Amino acid sequence: MPTVLTRLTWCLFALSIGVLVWPPDPEWAGEAMLRVDGLTRLMAVVTTFVSGIVHSFSRRYMAGAKRLNAFYGRLFGLTLIVLLLTAANHLVLFAAAWTAMGWVLADLIGHVRGWPQAQAASWYARRFFLGGSALLASALGLLGIRAGTWTIDGTLAAVEGLSTPLVGGAAALLLLAAMVQSALVPFHRWLLSSMTTPTPVSAFMHAGLVNAGGVLLARFAPVVFELPAVMLSIVLVGGVSALLGQAWVLVQTDVKRQLGASTVAQMGFMVLQCGLGFIPAALAHLLLHGLYKAYLFLASGSVVEHTQPEPGDRPSPSVLGGAVTLVTALAGGALFATLTGKSLTALDSGTLLTVFVVLAVLHATRTLVHRPSLSRTVRLWLVPGVLLPTIALYAGVYTAVGALLAGLPGAVAPTAFTPLHGGLVVIFVLAYLAIDRGWHRTSTRLYVALLNTSQPVSTTLLHNRDQYNAY
Known part of the structure; x- marks a missing residue:
């Protein structure tokens, strides 16, 4: 199974490259359940590439581990769920994919069944994910019912005709769901508590899955950008997370927790860019950070060392x-x-x-x-x-x-x-x-x-x- 699923993932990456270069017929892109637009094509390339690297890396890293087939099945399934999430054009399908993404990710966090700390981290993250899914479902339910349509395209087109309190409430719920998924303050502890996760899963999670908060804001930009107060709130929560996450990096003593705090900071900056009204800047940040953070996690084992800083290690400023x-x-x-x-x-x-x-x-x-x-x-x-x-x-x-x-x-x-x-x-x-x-x-x-x-x-x-x- 590891060999088969690894090859299938790389086939998906090749297919996503083809879709990026040769987009599908625009008429097909308006279907009720699925559609392929620029956001879908970009996230497909990023997701399948990082997933392919993680699948290949895991064949050596996880060799000899228990429940290896279950590990690979969940890892490949998570890749498919993220692809479905970015291509969904139905509110119910989007919410279902979002919930499934959190559920499978929590399973991977607790992959080692006999490890009490891993099970505690899995259960703690699952509670956050279920709460975020409830927030998202509430927002999409409000929008779908009041807009009179259950497609994302139709809902976004009807936003200007909806009442201000409704749009503001739905935007606030979407923002909270994005904050939970991207581990922004004060929802950051699930990410910092997930260090018992196998390193390949950490790479996939920090490089791709926590980015789903930015994808959510990008997909529903007409809703969250409708009111200036909401955009200012996005800037505020993103800025706070960026500052605190960077400050937390300075006091961590182990590599993976440093990377986790860094992810909080980077996700905060990504969301801040959304609040400034520049979705392309946020997604460019998402792309570059995802590739770099995947590398850092997969290489973390080679940089672990016990050292004590010496007084002369830091050059004096000039x-x-x-x-x-x-x-x-x-x-x-x-x-x-x-x-x-x-x-x-x-x-x-x-x-x-x-x-x-x-x-x-x-x-x-x-x-x-x-x-x-x-x-x-x-x-x-x-x-x-x-x-x-x-x-x-x-x-x-x-x-x-x-x-x-x-x-x-x-x-x-x-x-x-x-x-x-x-x-x-x-x-x-x-x-x-x-x-x-x-x-x-x-x-x-x-x-x-x-x-x-x-x-x-x-x-x-x-x-x-x-x-x-x-x-």
């Missing part, structure tokens, strides 16, 4: 290093704005997106400039030569995804700059300064607060190595 960092960040933001058509003068959500790109490049450049393993010449002069082409690549992916999603309703809906946006920028800048100055290391109270708020459920924790080695 004026030249600070100048290189600042210039590279500003050049990266200008390059991104130029290649994606964002204005640097008009204050809107596009400008805000560019500011966040500048901060991201600033953080990445600072990290590389202060890396002791690189020589001074490399750190100061080759860093811009690496990061600026990376920004150009990101802008290219963003543009390509935008072209692919051109027919998606409400894919781009820039909003006006508000005091909330300005306050969020100030908080992000302060957070960058806090990381740069190492406040989490100098303040015991802050360190303990971050550590406590990022703790998984106690019943999922391993207390000694024998518990791990036994399974």
